[in-house]
Amino acid sequence: MARLTEENVRLARExxxxxxxxxxxxxxxxxxxxxxxxxxxxxxxxHIGELVGATSAEVYGTASFYEMFKFEPVGKYLINICGxxxxxxxxxxxxxxxxxxxxxxxxxxxxxxxLFTLExxxxxxxxxxxxxxxxxxxxxxxxxxxxxxxxxxQLQAGELNSEIPAHGTVAAVRQHIPADRGVGAVAPEDVxxxxxxxxxxxxx
Amino acid sequence: MTSNPGGTWPHAPxxxxxxxxxxxxxxxxxxxxxxxxxxxxxxxxxxxxxxxxRPATDVHDEVKNATVLGRGGAGFPAGNKWGLTxxxxxxRYLVVNxxxxxxxxxxxxxxxxxxxxxxxxxxxxxxxxxGLSQCFLYIRGEMALAQxxxxxxxxxxxxAGYVGKNILGSKFSVDIVLHWGAGAYVVGEExxxxxxxxxxxxxxxxxxxxxxxxxxxxxxxxxxxxxxTLANLPWLLxxxxxxxxxxxxxxxxxxxxxxxxxxxQRPGVYExxxxxxxxxxxxxxxxxxxxxxxxxxxxxxxxxxxxxxxxTPDQLDLPFEASQVGPAGSxxxxxxxxxxxxxxxIPRAALTLTRFYAHESCGKCTxxxxxxxxxxxxxxxxxxxxxxxxxxxxxxxxxxxxxxxAFPHASNEKLGIAAVxxxxxxxxxxxxxxxxxxxxxxxxxxxxxEFEARITKRVLIPVTAVx
Numbered sequence: 001m002a003r004l005t006e007e008n009v010r011l012a013r014e015x016x017x018x019x020x021x022x023x024x025x026x027x028x029x030x031x032x033x034x035x036x037x038x039x040x041x042x043x044x045x046x047h048i049g050e051l052v053g054a055t056s057a058e059v060y061g062t063a064s065f066y067e068m069f070k071f072e073p074v075g076k077y078l079i080n081i082c083g084x085x086x087x088x089x090x091x092x093x094x095x096x097x098x099x100x101x102x103x104x105x106x107x108x109x110x111x112x113x114x115l116f117t118l119e120x121x122x123x124x125x126x127x128x129x130x131x132x133x134x135x136x137x138x139x140x141x142x143x144x145x146x147x148x149x150x151x152x153x154q155l156q157a158g159e160l161n162s163e164i165p166a167h168g169t170v171a172a173v174r175q176h177i178p179a180d181r182g183v184g185a186v187a188p189e190d191v192x193x194x195x196x197x198x199x200x201x202x203x204x
Numbered sequence: 205m206t207s208n209p210g211g212t213w214p215h216a217p218x219x220x221x222x223x224x225x226x227x228x229x230x231x232x233x234x235x236x237x238x239x240x241x242x243x244x245x246x247x248x249x250x251x252x253x254x255x256x257x258r259p260a261t262d263v264h265d266e267v268k269n270a271t272v273l274g275r276g277g278a279g280f281p282a283g284n285k286w287g288l289t290x291x292x293x294x295x296r297y298l299v300v301n302x303x304x305x306x307x308x309x310x311x312x313x314x315x316x317x318x319x320x321x322x323x324x325x326x327x328x329x330x331x332x333x334x335g336l337s338q339c340f341l342y343i344r345g346e347m348a349l350a351q352x353x354x355x356x357x358x359x360x361x362x363x364a365g366y367v368g369k370n371i372l373g374s375k376f377s378v379d380i381v382l383h384w385g386a387g388a389y390v391v392g393e394e395x396x397x398x399x400x401x402x403x404x405x406x407x408x409x410x411x412x413x414x415x416x417x418x419x420x421x422x423x424x425x426x427x428x429x430x431x432x433t434l435a436n437l438p439w440l441l442x443x444x445x446x447x448x449x450x451x452x453x454x455x456x457x458x459x460x461x462x463x464x465x466x467x468x469q470r471p472g473v474y475e476x477x478x479x480x481x482x483x484x485x486x487x488x489x490x491x492x493x494x495x496x497x498x499x500x501x502x503x504x505x506x507x508x509x510x511x512x513x514x515x516t517p518d519q520l521d522l523p524f525e526a527s528q529v530g531p532a533g534s535x536x537x538x539x540x541x542x543x544x545x546x547x548x549x550i551p552r553a554a555l556t557l558t559r560f561y562a563h564e565s566c567g568k569c570t571x572x573x574x575x576x577x578x579x580x581x582x583x584x585x586x587x588x589x590x591x592x593x594x595x596x597x598x599x600x601x602x603x604x605x606x607x608x609x610a611f612p613h614a615s616n617e618k619l620g621i622a623a624v625x626x627x628x629x630x631x632x633x634x635x636x637x638x639x640x641x642x643x644x645x646x647x648x649x650x651x652x653x654e655f656e657a658r659i660t661k662r663v664l665i666p667v668t669a670v671x
Contacts, residue, residue, distance in 0.1 A: 018379070027403065085307050086308055086542050089542070089544065090466070127463055130466075137346050170351065180369075181365070188424050202258050203257075203260075
């Protein structure tokens, strides 16, 4: 169980095909696996290794470096509250305390119903809208205790299902390069000449 | 929609428009600024067309003449960076650094979310000028909306013939591959970014070689440019280097995006004129932040992202000009100012930054891996009131093991200290380690009394007294 599905293998091959070397697709494929299962399973890592030409240990070595990859199930909604300087200056600690008491869990914990995981995050690049948080990497700005509660209510009632996919999906849109439009990736060792447009003349 | 000087746009939270030259934010006022339709209706891809109408070396010269400074942090001119690739070595790649995560910084996220086609056009111009045959656009993992907008824009651009084979029917062909990260600050360092793009742990590479332009992705010459840097190129190619350098100063031409956060009346991201705008303009100006919140006094500010040594009101009149900010003891970095008013608990504020860098250390260099953690732990206990007299000296000593010698700091008239100019020396490969020390050093140098007040004074009982 939890190897990539047939459809995802097709997607995986499409992604691999864009890179001069297959190993470069490791992180995109880990995202794909996490999208499929909500977290990255051992079987998926072995499968990714087969696809990109790496051992499962090498894939895990890469995966474990990055904070977004989870190796055991997390809540349907991963709530990351930023605690770096600008958010801290604007009340992030109070917000974290409130979030912990509202959800009845500590930072890093998951609610018993499996709906919410709470994490303390580092700078999320929304510093002027502090304090901020992300739910499955979708922003909420200038969060107060009150609108945190509203957010939780809405998530529990399923009102944000169309805006916020379950944990695992980051971007809901994928790049597709049409076969007739793409240049195609070439292994660097197979390229011996400079590009055609460097001939000293205008391209148009 | 018409001009709305000093206003905000509900569809672009955080961005505040101004009645100033707009090079990279000209389309932000449109709610549909991210669509191909809007882009084409507002001079979109005209800069690319102008570029392709000239030989590649001409385009490269135009960018060199404009002195487009890198907006990622180091401020190295893009045109010169492109020239560092070794002759006759192929292929060469472009890697776009959209892994924006420096504390306090966000402009690349807005540029990707609000105007993805502008970035794509910038990538194409860079590839054309520098002979780069494939482009990898690396977006920070946590930025779902930016990824979606860029993915949609790329799909549109491919279908319309702006990216891919024979662009605009010419002999210029290049693929742009959208790649996204998975959460690691250090990957913003260009060699770590390349490691990550190769499918590895995102750890910076040993230097030399100092520039990936010599040896980068797959060992090939690779140009790594910041999102904002590339977003400047369409305007530049359409309007020319003369128009570009007419804005700002000779050494800092054009505009730059700056995020001002923390204790100001109106925090926001502003496109400012480079070189001449001062910190005082930004923090107090009517068209910018309109002063400190609640009429409070300014205590200190971080001028260039979390890694930068701090300034106090003494430095308010410095302009956004690297040649002045460096000697004054800090850096402009990635265009991020974090403001602390008189109510700020300085040791605690410093801790939030040091904790960030300690957390984000990749673990490759011992001074950073161990030192960052030590700094965080010692500072934590000082903040919690459990520190000892020795702790403050210990903090400086640990910092010295990361950055030997005098660490840069600002001058302060009240304390009677002179500035130590930027940069510092370092015992690490990249800037994460020194960045963990910067807030500690600044806070301790400028506000030592606040730390001393936190130290629990304990009477030492000699061991012999126990008998």
